[in-house]
């Protein structure tokens with residue numbers, strides 16, 4: 001297991017000293033007896049004034065740091081904690097309990113199960129293995145299912161792993177079901193795929209692996225000539241173009257198919273934490289699923305919208321607002337938009353998500369070459385580092401972990417490269433300033449937002465070691481994360497689903513603890529908890545953001561920020 005965290009890229013480096021020591025950096029000069037330094041923000045009151053429960057609270061804190069953060073904190077200190085979250089697609093190459101454990105140990109925050117592949121029984125086994133790992137070994141790995149969606153693709157042709165399409169060769173694209181391999185015939189998964197396609201249209205495989213011109217229609221089948229030679233891979237995606245423009249090749253199909261709804265029911269019954277919706281077209285797709293989850297009393301499952309088509313780009317702001325997070329699904333995006341547009345789309349979607357306070361995952365082909373090779377290309381490292389520089393919340397592995405030979409090494413590359421870029425960003429102070437648009441119109445939420453903006457300023461200027469936040473639904477933790485502070489954010493929540501949901505947020509280490517209405521009690525107990533666990537030491541400084549049930553403007557005023565030096 002020790003090897004799980006070894007770097008493929010470079011030896012782990014110690015954090016170099018800051019150039020401009022922050023105010024609290026020199027702990028020798030701090031008065032260790034100073035217990036509270038309350039920094040009031042706007043309309044804030046002192047914590048002690050807002051305690052609503054007068055009797056002695058009798059809660060005992062059992063919450064622990066997850067096993068990985070505990071080790072990282074011990075070995076690397078607060079600033080050494082990785083902020084960028086890591087998602088791994090689990091497939092046959094990493095589904096055994098011991099393989100999952102290696103990935104969890106190596107920093108996997110979220111398991112993604114792509115419902116396109118394999119059986120529900122197979123996925124159920126993985127879900128149960130991950131839950132056992134969490135319960136028995138102290139990990140905090142969240143679970144995501146990813147819907148198949150209505151996608152047109154080539155069926156595994158049963159031959160060698162790829163088939164060459166030569167220039168000028170004649171092919172038949174058919175929906176006929178047959179077993180085995182037939183030369184120059186391509187089986188397509190969707191019966192209605194040729195509806196709307198006319199002679200002269202172009203079929204493009206995997207965004208350009210090979211292209212074909214339609215020369216004739218025979219019933220539901222298409223006769224085609226290869227006009228751009230290349231490779232046909234099993235399950236390769238197809239897109240249809242006319243006069244240089246992409247056609248919506250399956251206009252009548254809903255975003256969520258009958259199979260997707262069955263997979264969603266499966267996810268609900270297995271208690272997953274996230275559902276990622278493929279090929280989202282507009283915000284209604286997300287709203288529909290969210291109201292379905294609410295009707296099943298499963299609103300705690302967070303809904304992620306995958307941005308992988310032209311329509312999703314046209315409705316991007318509405319989709320971000322309606323969803324609980326976004327995945328920039330560069331695989332299918334590359335089928336629908338020219339590849340050279342993907343970097344700017346990624347940067348823009350990532351920026352918008354942060355602006356609108358939703359977590360974002362950058363996905364697909366991050367370390368594609370590592371499916372086969374034990375080291376990445378320089379270009380791959382540069383690409384994923386750029387995503388970290390853009391302050392994405394999370395990075396995702398697909399085939400690299402699902403079917404690759406070097407899942408553990410690929411995850412180590414993500415770890416090392418993201419830590420390195422986070423350090424560089426901190427040191428160079430390259431934080432791109434967000435224009436702080438108001439997120440919400442209601443007064444309590446606006447107050448919460450402003451407090452978090454100011455709190456992060458304070459935390460950065462003072463150079464505190466950690467930020468503590470107490471949160472029911474994760475909103476305050478998310479608002480802090482949005483500002484991408486230097487110090488890690490420890491989010492204490494009494495909700496298991498909030499803890500799992502926060503796994504996707506940049507720089508947030510979520511812990512599950514019982515919370516009292518008495519914030520002073522919560523602060524004392526959690527500091528004790530972290531001291532006992534060895535996470536906090538004498539002289540460490542913590543910025544505390546509290547938030548007691550902001551259901552009215554009045555109670556919102558009870559939110560406050562304070563800085564405490566640990567004695």
Ligand SMILES: Nc1ncnc2c1ncn2[C@@H]1O[C@H](COP(=O)(O)OP(=O)(O)O)[C@@H](O)[C@H]1O
Nearest residue numbers: 089090091092114116117118331398399402403
């Ligand atoms: N649960 C699974 N069972 C079998 N193979 C899987 C599974 N999940 C992923 N894979 C394999 O890993 C590859 C990469 O995964 P992913 O990127 O999620 O899928 P896709 O290639 O369909 O977009 C897939 O093409 C598939 O071959």
Ligand SMILES: C=C(OP(=O)(O)O)C(=O)O
Nearest residue numbers: 308329330331332363364
């Ligand atoms: C993540 C993606 O979706 P999937 O792997 O389900 O095609 C993608 O297209 O990039």
Ligand SMILES: [K+]
Nearest residue numbers: 146147148278
């Ligand atoms: K999918």
Ligand SMILES: [Mg+2]
Nearest residue numbers: 308329331332
């Ligand atoms: Mg996709």
